[in-house]
Structures are given as structure tokens and as C-alpha cells.
Amino acid sequence: MTVTTSPDPGAYLDHAATTPMSPAALEAFVSAAGRTGNASSLHSAGRAARRAVEESREAAAAALGARPSEVIFTAGGTESDNLAVKGIFWGRRSQDSRRRRVLVSAVEHHAVLDPAFWLAGHAGAEITLLPVDAEGRLDLDALRAELAAHADEIALVSVMWANNEVGTVQPVRDVVRLAHQHGVPVHTDAIQAVGQVEVDFAASGVDAMTVTGHKIGGPVGVGALLARRDLALEAVSHGGGQERGVRSGTLDVPAIRAFSVALTDAVGRREEHAARLAALRDTLVDGVRRVAPQAVLRGPDPASSTPDGVPDRLPANAHFTFPGAEGDSLLYLLDSAGVQASTGSACQAGVPQPSHVLLATGVEEADARGALRFSLGATSTAQDVEALLDALPGVVERARAAGLVSARQGGAA
Secondary structure, eight states: OOOOOOOOOOEEOBTTTOOOOOHHHHHHHHHHHTSOOOTTOOSHHHHHHHHHHHHHHHHHHHHHTOOGGGEEEESSHHHHHHHHHHHHHHHHHHHOTTOOEEEEETTOOHHHHHHHHHHHHHSOOEEEEEOBOTTSOBOHHHHHHHHHHHGGGEEEEEOOSBOTTTOBBOOHHHHHHHHHTTTOOEEEEOTTTBTTBOOOHHHHTOSEEEEESTTTTSOTTOEEEEEOTTSOOOOSBOSSOTGGGTBOSOOOHHHHHHHHHHHHHHHHTHHHHHHHHHHHHHHHHHHHHHHOTTOEEOSSOTTOBOTTSOBSBOTTEEEEEOTTSOHHHHHHHHHHTTEEOBSSOSOSTTOOOOOHHHHHTTOOHHHHTTEEEEEOOTTOOHHHHHHHHHHHHHHHHHHHHHHHHHHHHHHHO
16 A cells, blocks of 8 residues: 655644644544444444444533533534524524524624524524624624613624634623623634633533634544533434434544544643743744734734733734735745745635625725734744744735736726
8 A cells, every 4th residue: 555645834834724633633533433333323333433422522521611411513613603503593583583683793704604694695684793893802892782772682692712813812701791691692613712722611601612623633524513401402404313403414433533532632731732832923923023024913912811811812823914915925925935824714715805804803905905824733833933934025025016016007907
């Protein structure tokens, strides 16, 4: 058998899009993949598969401060977000037909925004985009006002734990406190937060929470929705009735096993991991400001934190805009220099467009087009940061020159 290896990724600074599988998770995946058994079957192979799933469920629950019965395995973050937004909406509306309003922050991932707006177009939902400040932090006064004015009509509130583009950590507990005063459930997408800041399902008070595997050293294609047992949650897909009857489908036992191993590891080493990445991130931020002084850091100050010590920004995130340069030009030029980053979310089907997150924070469209996100992970090194800083001045100069040529040609046309 011929074994092929992946090409050297160079300086990989896009861990927020996906990060390599951890050795322990990969070992767990391969081991489980070598065994046959459908977790819904009643024979010995099926029971062994079911045991692996339930042990993984217990491990995931322990890592995230939940009960095992609150863990619903899915095929990843997008499915979990869809199940939460659509499932809670339909569940609440079936109890009370007035519950048609969905409140989401303006900086949510499209896996939350798109199902919300789909509900508006196909199921009679009314969507309210909650504003944020210049750092991407939710305006709690706006949420408070919406709840006071429309509490009897609101089906759910969805506010992400931490932003995937500019790294802002949201005041989730404050959101829960305000919403629960009016009996409104809260969903949070915690995909970027797990393994970087403390995430505790029970302590946060949220009613539903999305997590996924491939951001924390697990495989692509597996995740979970944590949902309280008393939450009104309708199924989005139907079939065999697996996972509390709200997520039918044959369970991917190897992926679930690897996911639970990666999750346990990521949460267990979070403090040490976050401290290392924060120091590396600070070196990156200081270096970019030195070699590209016109670059503007977006999101909270890396040194800031809440009164109870929670960082305002994810430790692995640095997001800049580069005036006069297009983000896609910057990305491709960096890539050719052996440095891999992103212009923002990797889930936009490759279509370059200004980030809705930056626009929501008040950044002008022209500036928003010149965005780059650098995100760190377990394999990130000081050499990766050095490679970026060595390549960046020339890349920015070339991208600005290309932007000027494009602008002149557009003007001539």
C-alpha cells in the first residue's frame, strides 16, 4: 500500500477555519473505524458501537458542563445551528402561535443567520438583527428593549459565544439573564470558544449550545447540539428517531469517538493552551503593527478583559484590515509566499465580499474589503509568525499597487 503525505502547509495561520486532528483523536478515530457495528443494532456489534457512543456522550457532557442526556450528536456546527434555530422556532411556535420573532446578533455566523432568514422567507418568522459596538460586542440595551417590547412574540435569542472573525467574546450570561426574565430561550454558537475560553453549559444558563469537532482537533463532519431536556425542540430531519428523536440518522461512531477525545483534551489543557496562544498572538499583533503600520486591528484590545477576568478577545485570534488593499489579493500573495490565512469566515463558498461582521461594527465597505484573519492553534509556532512578518510588507505593497491599478481602470471605464 502506498501512503501519500500532505504537502508542507508552510505557515498555517487559519486554525479558526479548521485545525489538524490531534494525535489522540486520530488514533481514536482509526481504532473505532476498524470495528463494524451500527449503534442502533441490537446484536453484539451494535451494542459495542452503542457503548462507544454513550461513553463519548458522557465524556462530551463532562467536558462541557452538561448532562449526557443533553448532548445530541450531529454532523457538525452548521447542522447543530440549523437544528437549534429552526427546531426551537418551530417548537416554541407549536406551543404558542404568537412566537414568530427570532433575535440574532448582527455578527452571527451564516450557519445561524441563513436559517433564521430562511424561516423569515418560508415559515413566517420575523427576524431582528441585534446591533453591536465597534468591537463587535452585543448591544445589551438593544436586546433589553426588544425583549421589553415583544417578549410574548419572541421564539428565541441566538448570540454566539465568541465571534469567528474578530474574536470578540460575547456577554452570554448577561444575554441569558435578560432573556430568561421574559421566559425566552437562548441558543449560543460556542464553536470558536471551546478550548480557548471557559465554556460551561449549565453555569452559563443557555438553553442550547453548538459545538463542533474540527475546530478543536477532532475530525470534520461531527459535532453536537447541547439542549436542555425541557426545551421545546422540533426535529429538522426525520427518519429512525435517533438522538432524542430530533436528529435522525445512523450515528458516525468513529467520528463521535474522536470528537469526544479531542474535546476532552482541548478542555483539559485549555488554560495552558490559551496562555501560549495569547502570547504568540500578541507577538503577531505587535509585529504586524511594526511592519505594516497602516494596518488596523479589528475587535477588542487583546489586553482587555471583563471585570471577572474573562478575556474580551479569543487568545488565538488577530484580525486586521489593510487600507488600500483587497483581502483576496493579500490572501493569494501570502499563500504564494508560504503563509496561509483567511479573509474571514471560510464558509462563504469562495465568494469574495465584504464581511458582514466588519460592516456591522461600522467599518466602511472599502476598508472591510481589505481584511485578513490570522488564527492560531496547537501546531502554531514562533516560526509561523516570523514567516508572516517577513512576507507581509512586500505582500501589502503589491496588493495596494494592484488595488490602485484596479481603481484607475475602473475610473477609466
